[in-house]
Amino acid sequence: MQRNRPPSAQAISVLRALAADPAQWRYGYDLSAEVHLKSGSLYPMLVRLADRGLLETSWEPGQGSRPPRHLYRLSLAGREYVAGLPAARADRAIPRPRNRWSEA
Amino acid sequence: MAKALVLMMCPVGIAVTLLVRYARAIPVGPATRGDAPERLLRWAAGLLSAQREEWGQAMLGELDHIDGQGRRWRFAVGCAGAALLLAPWGRTAAAAWAMAAVAVGAAGVYAAVTVRYRLGIGGWVWAVIELLFLVSFTLAVATLLRRPGVALPGLFGGLLVTLAWLALSGFTFYGVIAPVTAPWSPLLAEVGVPVLVGVVGTLWAGSAVAGRRIARLAAVSAGLSLYLYRTIAVAVLGAGGPPGTPGWTAGQNVSDRLGSNVVFDLVVIPLVTATIGWAAAAATARIRPGLAASVVSVPLTAAVPAGAPSRDPATRLPEAGPAIRARSWRRTAWLLLLSAGVATAVFLAVASGLRG
Numbered sequence: 001m002q003r004n005r006p007p008s009a010q011a012i013s014v015l016r017a018l019a020a021d022p023a024q025w026r027y028g029y030d031l032s033a034e035v036h037l038k039s040g041s042l043y044p045m046l047v048r049l050a051d052r053g054l055l056e057t058s059w060e061p062g063q064g065s066r067p068p069r070h071l072y073r074l075s076l077a078g079r080e081y082v083a084g085l086p087a088a089r090a091d092r093a094i095p096r097p098r099n100r101w102s103e104a
Numbered sequence: 105m106a107k108a109l110v111l112m113m114c115p116v117g118i119a120v121t122l123l124v125r126y127a128r129a130i131p132v133g134p135a136t137r138g139d140a141p142e143r144l145l146r147w148a149a150g151l152l153s154a155q156r157e158e159w160g161q162a163m164l165g166e167l168d169h170i171d172g173q174g175r176r177w178r179f180a181v182g183c184a185g186a187a188l189l190l191a192p193w194g195r196t197a198a199a200a201w202a203m204a205a206v207a208v209g210a211a212g213v214y215a216a217v218t219v220r221y222r223l224g225i226g227g228w229v230w231a232v233i234e235l236l237f238l239v240s241f242t243l244a245v246a247t248l249l250r251r252p253g254v255a256l257p258g259l260f261g262g263l264l265v266t267l268a269w270l271a272l273s274g275f276t277f278y279g280v281i282a283p284v285t286a287p288w289s290p291l292l293a294e295v296g297v298p299v300l301v302g303v304v305g306t307l308w309a310g311s312a313v314a315g316r317r318i319a320r321l322a323a324v325s326a327g328l329s330l331y332l333y334r335t336i337a338v339a340v341l342g343a344g345g346p347p348g349t350p351g352w353t354a355g356q357n358v359s360d361r362l363g364s365n366v367v368f369d370l371v372v373i374p375l376v377t378a379t380i381g382w383a384a385a386a387a388t389a390r391i392r393p394g395l396a397a398s399v400v401s402v403p404l405t406a407a408v409p410a411g412a413p414s415r416d417p418a419t420r421l422p423e424a425g426p427a428i429r430a431r432s433w434r435r436t437a438w439l440l441l442l443s444a445g446v447a448t449a450v451f452l453a454v455a456s457g458l459r460g
Contacts, residue, residue: 028166029179039163040182044190047159057158062165069169070162 010037011045012085015054018074019082025058025071046072054078141180142167148184151250156190163187188247196249199259203245203328207238210332214362217339221355223362230363237370238331241324248321253309258321261301265326265377268297270333277337280330281361282346298323298377302384312389319381323374331369338362 007015013035018026032042049055054077060069074082145167149160163183170176214234218227249255272289273279301322306315337345338361343354352360 027169028162029170038182039166039179040185043159043163043183043186047156047190057162059165062168067161067165067168069165070158 007049008045010035010041011049013037014042014045014049015074015078015082015085018055018072019079022074022079025060025073028070028072031072049078054081139173139176141173141176144184145180145187148180148187151247152187152190153194153250159190160187188243188250196255199255200246200249203325204242206328206332207242210328210335211235211238213332213335213339217335217358217362220339221342221358223355223359227359227362230359230366234366234370237366238328241328241370241374244324245321245328248317248324251314251317253311253314254317254321257305257308258318259325261305261318261322261381262325262329264301265293265297265322265373266329266333268293269326269330269373277340278345280334280337281341294376295380298380299384301377302381303388305381306385306388312385315385315388316382319385320378322381323376323378326377327369327374330373331365334365334369335362338365 014031014037017031017034028039028042028046031037031046032039035042037045046055046057050057050072053075056073056075056078058071060071062068142164145164149157149164152160163186167176167179167183170179211231211234214231217223218231221227223230248258270280272293273282298319302315302319305318305322306312309315309318338358343357348354348357349360
């Protein structure tokens with residue numbers, strides 16, 4: 001049985017970052033840098049959001065011998081979910097940047 | 105002295121085996137960086153369940169586009185931690201929780217004995233060392249349990265090793281604290297049972313790789329279980345039971361027994377069982393070549409999904425490509441040899457300490 005807990009504040013910050021340009025596909029590393037989340041927090045969150053149908057995922061073909069890259073954007077349900085969220089205060093929408101360890 | 109030599113040979117044997125294995129690996133597939141962060145992440149991605157395999161590929165693909173060793177390390181370590189804990193685990197979750205409960209129980213009993221006998225700073229230093237071992241073992245168990253086909257035979261092997269050691273002590277608290285004196289006991293518990301676990305595990309799983317993992321899981325789970333049993337024995341018997349060192353106080357004898365448990369159950373038994381079981385699994389695969397298998401790793405593919413981005417999960421996964429072997433195996437080999445040297449030094453020190 002899948003649990004449908006409300007998304008955490010960090011997950012909401014990811015959703016809001018994706019909602020800034022809903023049509024654009026985003027890379028995981030760029031997302032983590034934008035919302036200042038470590039990869040260890042971001043990917044489980046992306047997995048949960050995708051499981052709930054709030055995210056669409058796709059693959060960008062790799063160039064030459066490089067591997068393909070995973071892409072993310074809001075699904076229709078994700079856009080509706082973000083539209084239904086209460087307006088975020090400017091200082092809460094995105095966590096404050098911390099030290100350089102938060103780059104990953 | 106012979107036992108100390110056997111112990112010293114264990115890490116050296118592991119290092120040589122890994123060295124030969126890496127040396128035989130032939131780089132295939134598309135060129136990648138093949139650095140340590142990538143190897144770490146590929147290993148961790150291999151722990152993911154089949155449903156989450158796509159996410160392992162996603163992490164690896166992203167890592168390939170990150171420059172800078174520091175950033176690559178931070179990204180890889182974060183993703184590896186996530187991959188280690190990412191659900192679903194299936195039925196193995198119950199086993200992982202059970203082994204974690206054993207570790208927590210052992211730590212709790214140890215702390216209670218330390219308080220009860222007022223073992224002081226020295227006792228708490230040992231408690232910290234013990235805690236580090238227990239955390240490492242729990243992580244190792246969690247990692248091995250996630251490998252396909254390893255959980256059931258590995259835990260069964262661990263039970264067998266545990267029962268073998270307990271049988272030597274007559275299944276009594278007194279017996280597990282008293283030194284084992286039967287001359288045939290080392291042959292049975294240190295060699296016979298691990299060989300049995302390695303051989304049967306390899307035949308059961310049908311692969312040498314799985315057989316080696318089964319031996320490791322058996323070793324670690326047996327170490328945890330025996331450690332809990334022996335720590336409870338110390339808590340129950342206290343300064344009683346077998347005669348302690350003459351002239352020592354009750355606290356000193358209890359402290360000595362607790363320390364011996366850490367060394368014997370969390371170092372000696374797991375190391376010997378894993379090494380001999382590993383060797384037995386490798387030998388079984390060599391006798392029956394059909395069981396030999398290459399190193400299992402998550403393939404880092406250069407294949408691309410055809411066409412435009414798709415919403416259909418079935419078409420999003422890139423096709424599996426050939427496994428990438430690490431090109432920088434020489435560096436790994438040197439690191440392994442260095443680790444073996446350090447481990448040998450540690451065991452020399454421990455052996456010297458045990459002898460007096």
